Amino acid sequence: SDAPRPNLTPADHMTWQKETQSGKARAGWLHTRHGSVPTPTFMPVGTVGTVKGITMDSVRSTGAGIVLGNTYHLMLRPTAERVQRLGGLHRMMDWPGPILTDSGGFQVMSLGPLRKLTEDGVTFRSHIDGSKHHLTPESSTDIQFKLDATITMAFDECPALPATKEVLEASMERSMRWAARSRDAFTARPGYGQFGIVQGGTEQELRERSAKALRDIGFEGYAIGGLAVGEGQELMFSTLDYTTPMLPDDQPRYLMGVGTPDDLLGAIMRGCDMFDCVMPSRAGRTARAYTERGTMNLRNARFAEDTRPLSPDDDSPMAGRYSRAYLHHLFRANEMLGPMLLTLHNLAYYQRLMRQIRAAIMDDTLEELAVTLRHNWSLGDW
Numbered sequence: 001s002d003a004p005r006p007n008l009t010p011a012d013h014m015t016w017q018k019e020t021q022s023g024k025a026r027a028g029w030l031h032t033r034h035g036s037v038p039t040p041t042f043m044p045v046g047t048v049g050t051v052k053g054i055t056m057d058s059v060r061s062t063g064a065g066i067v068l069g070n071t072y073h074l075m076l077r078p079t080a081e082r083v084q085r086l087g088g089l090h091r092m093m094d095w096p097g098p099i100l101t102d103s104g105g106f107q108v109m110s111l112g113p114l115r116k117l118t119e120d121g122v123t124f125r126s127h128i129d130g131s132k133h134h135l136t137p138e139s140s141t142d143i144q145f146k147l148d149a150t151i152t153m154a155f156d157e158c159p160a161l162p163a164t165k166e167v168l169e170a171s172m173e174r175s176m177r178w179a180a181r182s183r184d185a186f187t188a189r190p191g192y193g194q195f196g197i198v199q200g201g202t203e204q205e206l207r208e209r210s211a212k213a214l215r216d217i218g219f220e221g222y223a224i225g226g227l228a229v230g231e232g233q234e235l236m237f238s239t240l241d242y243t244t245p246m247l248p249d250d251q252p253r254y255l256m257g258v259g260t261p262d263d264l265l266g267a268i269m270r271g272c273d274m275f276d277c278v279m280p281s282r283a284g285r286t287a288r289a290y291t292e293r294g295t296m297n298l299r300n301a302r303f304a305e306d307t308r309p310l311s312p313d314d315d316s317p318m319a320g321r322y323s324r325a326y327l328h329h330l331f332r333a334n335e336m337l338g339p340m341l342l343t344l345h346n347l348a349y350y351q352r353l354m355r356q357i358r359a360a361i362m363d364d365t366l367e368e369l370a371v372t373l374r375h376n377w378s379l380g381d382w
């Protein structure tokens with residue numbers, strides 16, 4: 001958005017300013033040590049210090065303002081100590097903008113083989129070389145400090161769904177004890193921040209207790225965890241309906257791991273401001289294009305001589321320069337350029353969608369835009 005940037009509020013930590021509200025959807029500005037970013041914002045996933053297959057200049061050209069990195073992956077390789085010696089993530093990956101790093105608990109549970117979870121933290125073996133590692137709220141927070149993360153995530157546990165209320169309760173209560181330990185281990189610096197992560201699965205009473213526990217600790221922002229783990233969109237949205245109002249109105253809300261364009265629209269309309277998801281970049285590597293008319297698989301033979309651009313309003317740097325036929329050829333030939341171009345295209349689409357939604361919040365036309373977007377997504381290729 002080219003709206004004038006409200007002046008930075010001096011603070012000893014990062015801040016978020018709400019600019020406008022339309023229904024439950026908010027438009028605002030995230031002010032950090034590494035620059036200001038308009039919200040709603042979608043964070044491209046840069047797991048091991050790279051948004052796979054494209055340069056950070058290309059990421060910037062899509063309009064992305066903030067990217068995500070992962071404690072779990074970076075602590076294993078190249079290690080946080082080496083990243084620190086290399087000047088931190090920003091310097092190492094040539095990304096001057098803000099970086100949010102996830103705290104590792106989720107990745108251990110969904111990636112690391114052979115792990116043990118105790119009150120102290122998680123012990124696991126590296127999926128790379130089988131070496132043994134231990135993550136605690138303190139060590140995760142320290143690793144994110146060494147990475148020079150602009151936004152540090154509290155160390156939590158994300159329980160697999162479906163789960164009984166007892167399992168969800170015990171897990172949430174531990175995550176809240178870990179949130180307090182994470183906050184105690186955090187080093188406050190002007191323009192930097194730490195987010196707590198609300199847990200509690202799909203149990204309203206547990207989400208309520210979790211949100212209160214985190215507000216009592218006090219963070220610069222609040223993430224909604226424990227979702228996008230296979231519960232489905234309906235259950236995710238119903239959980240958001242009662243969870244976002246439990247969070248401070250004047251601080252950012254980050255829905256972790258979400259999602260498809262339709263997920264983003266629905267979550268923004270339920271009061272969420274920040275998102276990350278591997279989908280647009282992962283899809284770009286597997287020949288799946290995201291467009292305002294839904295998705296299409298470019299390996300499909302019907303594209304072999306289709307000279308049209310991927311989508312008529314593509315504003316990525318490749319706009320109108322490459323035909324579907326060319327991309328079809330690149331993927332059929334297993335050429336590197338295929339995933340590079342399509343990742344760029346998909347991320348540019350996600351950023352264009354964020355800009356469209358933000359503009360609609362600003363002029364209070366989000367309901368109308370939602371109808372148009374959902375209609376067009378259902379059309380499929382034209």
Ligand SMILES: CO[C@@H]1O[C@H](CNc2nc3cc4c(=O)[nH]c(N)nc4cc3[nH]2)[C@H]2OC(C)(C)O[C@@H]12
Nearest residue numbers: 102103106110158225226227228229256257278
């Ligand atoms: C579409 O991509 C798949 O969907 C998952 C994204 N869904 C997700 N939900 C999350 C929850 C949490 C959480 O509670 N806490 C912390 N700290 N981080 C989290 C990160 C999360 N990401 C990806 O995760 C797998 C690997 C299952 O496939 C991807």
